[in-house]
Amino acid sequence: MSSNLPAARVRRIIKEDKDIVACGAESLFLISRATEYFIDCLVRESYEFSRLDKRKTVQYKDMAKAVQSIEHVFV
Secondary structure, eight states: OOOSSOHHHHHHHHHTOTTOOOOOHHHHHHHHHHHHHHHHHHHHHHHHHHHHTTOSSOOHHHHHHHHHHHHHHHO
């Protein structure tokens, strides 16, 4: 199993956090997969909001509604 996100880019983003000293290959992989899962969930939820408004195009307002609905689940 692999990640669709470029490892070098994910590593560079991780290195921006000054609190993280090192990130092993396994951690990098898990962070990449978790990010992919988050993006997938966000897109699916956003698409549902666009469908409820009878549109085929996902707009910013759909993404905002998805973020709000996801926040309510985890809070």
